[in-house]
Amino acid sequence: MKSGIYIHIPFCARKCRYCDFFSYAADESTKLAYIKALVREIEAYGKIIRKSENKVEISTVYIGGGTPSVVPAEYIDEILRAISLAFCNGEKFQGQEITIEMNPATVTQDKLEKYRESCINRISIGMQSANDKELELLGRLHSYDDFVACYEMVRKTGFRNVNIDVMSALPRQTISSYEDTLQKVIDLDPEHISSYSLIIEQGTPFYGLYGENGSKKSELPDEDTERDMYDLTVEKLAEAGYERYEISNYSKAGMYSRHNTSYWKRTPYHGFGAGASSFWGNKRWKNTSDMKKYLQLDPERLEEIRTEVEDITRMDAMSETVFLGLRMTKGISKKEFFEAFNEDIHAVFGKEIEKHVKAGTMIEEGDRLFLSERGIDVSNYVFADFV
Numbered sequence: 001m002k003s004g005i006y007i008h009i010p011f012c013a014r015k016c017r018y019c020d021f022f023s024y025a026a027d028e029s030t031k032l033a034y035i036k037a038l039v040r041e042i043e044a045y046g047k048i049i050r051k052s053e054n055k056v057e058i059s060t061v062y063i064g065g066g067t068p069s070v071v072p073a074e075y076i077d078e079i080l081r082a083i084s085l086a087f088c089n090g091e092k093f094q095g096q097e098i099t100i101e102m103n104p105a106t107v108t109q110d111k112l113e114k115y116r117e118s119c120i121n122r123i124s125i126g127m128q129s130a131n132d133k134e135l136e137l138l139g140r141l142h143s144y145d146d147f148v149a150c151y152e153m154v155r156k157t158g159f160r161n162v163n164i165d166v167m168s169a170l171p172r173q174t175i176s177s178y179e180d181t182l183q184k185v186i187d188l189d190p191e192h193i194s195s196y197s198l199i200i201e202q203g204t205p206f207y208g209l210y211g212e213n214g215s216k217k218s219e220l221p222d223e224d225t226e227r228d229m230y231d232l233t234v235e236k237l238a239e240a241g242y243e244r245y246e247i248s249n250y251s252k253a254g255m256y257s258r259h260n261t262s263y264w265k266r267t268p269y270h271g272f273g274a275g276a277s278s279f280w281g282n283k284r285w286k287n288t289s290d291m292k293k294y295l296q297l298d299p300e301r302l303e304e305i306r307t308e309v310e311d312i313t314r315m316d317a318m319s320e321t322v323f324l325g326l327r328m329t330k331g332i333s334k335k336e337f338f339e340a341f342n343e344d345i346h347a348v349f350g351k352e353i354e355k356h357v358k359a360g361t362m363i364e365e366g367d368r369l370f371l372s373e374r375g376i377d378v379s380n381y382v383f384a385d386f387v
C-alpha cells in the first residue's frame with residue numbers, strides 16, 4: 001500500500017510571535033536525544049510493518065516542523081537512512097518526493113549539499129513577506145535579503161523543485177505591500193508557491209495584540225481587504241503561469257506538492273516524532289507532545305507514545321473524502337467515491353450537495369464536484385456541512 005511519511009522536528013531557533021505549532025528553541029543535547037528517539041521509533045515501526053501483510057510503498061517523505069534546518073544535516077541523513085532501512089530494504093530512494101522545510105536564517109551551503117547527498121529533492125522555504133517591517137513584526141529571524149541569499153544558495157546547489165511560503169492579512173499589511181511580496185516571489189520563479197492568510201491563534205503573543213479583545217486588533221486588514229488579497233494572489237499567480245490546485249497552493253505545470261496532495265486524497269501516512277499524526281488502516285493517532293515522554297520511547301511499546309487514537313468509521317471516511325477533496329480545485333470524482341465506498345455520493349450527501357449547488361458555492365460538472373469561487377470564499381462553512 002502506498003504511504004507518505006511525515007517527520008516532525010519540533011525545534012526552532014526562536015519562536016515567531018504568531019506561531020502555535022509544536023516547536024521551541026532547544027539545546028544541542030536535547031536535539032541529539034530527540035533524533036535518537038526518532039530513529040528508534042522509525043526502526044521499531046519498520047519491524048512491525050515488515051512482519052505485517054500490508055506491504056508499504058513509500059511515495060513521499062516530508063520533513064517539517066518547527067524548523068528542520070535548525071539541526072545538523074547529519075541528523076537529517078540519519079533519519080532518512082532509518083526510513084530507507086525500515087521501509088525500502090536499505091536501498092537508495094528512487095522516485096520519491098523528499099521535502100525539507102527551512103527557515104532562511106538557518107541555512108548554509110554545506111547543509112544544502114548534504115541534503116542533496118541524502119536524496120532530498122524538494123525544498124520549502126518560509127519567506128512569509130518581502131517587507132522587513134512585516135518580517136520583524138512577525139518575529140521572523142530573517143530579513144528579505146537573507147531569504148534571497150538562501151534561495152540563491154538553494155538554486156546554486158541544484159535543487160529544481162522549490163516552494164516559497166508567503167502570508168497575507170498581516171497586521172499593517174496593505175494591498176500594495178502584499179502585491180510587492182507576490183511580485184518578488186514571482187520574479188524568483190519558484191516551482192511552487194503557498195499563500196496562507198494569517199490566523200490569530202490563542203496562546204500566541206499575537207493573540208493578546210490582535211485576538212478577540214486585542215489592543216491592536218484594528219491594525220489587521222478587514223475582511224474585504226483580506227478577500228482582495230486572496231483574489232490578487234489568484235490573478236497575479238495565474239498571469240505568471242501558476243495553477244491554483246488547492247485553496248492556498250499554486251504550482252507550475254506538474255510541480256504540485258505530491259505529499260500535501262496525498263493528504264487531500266486520503267492516502268495513508270505515517271508520522272514520526274513528537275506531536276506527529278498518522279493515518280493508517282482505519283485509524284488516526286497522534287504521538288505525544290510531551291518531550292520527556294517521547295525521549296524515553298521504548299521501541300517495544302510504541303503504543304505508549306500514541307495519544308488521541310481514533311477509529312475512523314465508514315461515515316467518517318466518506319466525510320473526509322468530501323471535505324478534504326473539496327480543498328483541491330479539481331474537487332472530487334463521483335466515480336472514485338463510488339469505487340471507494342460502493343455507494344453513490346448523492347445517496348449519502350444528496351441534500352448537502354443540492355444545497356450548495358443551488359447556493360452557487362459548489363459546481364457539479366460531469367464526474368466532478370468542486371467549489372465555485374464563492375464556495376472557496378466560504379469554504380469552512382461548506383466543509384462544515386459534510387462533517
Ligand code: SF4
Nearest residue numbers: 012015016019065066
Ligand atoms: S519558524 Fe515556523 S515553526 Fe518555527 S516558530 Fe516560526 S512559524 Fe513557528
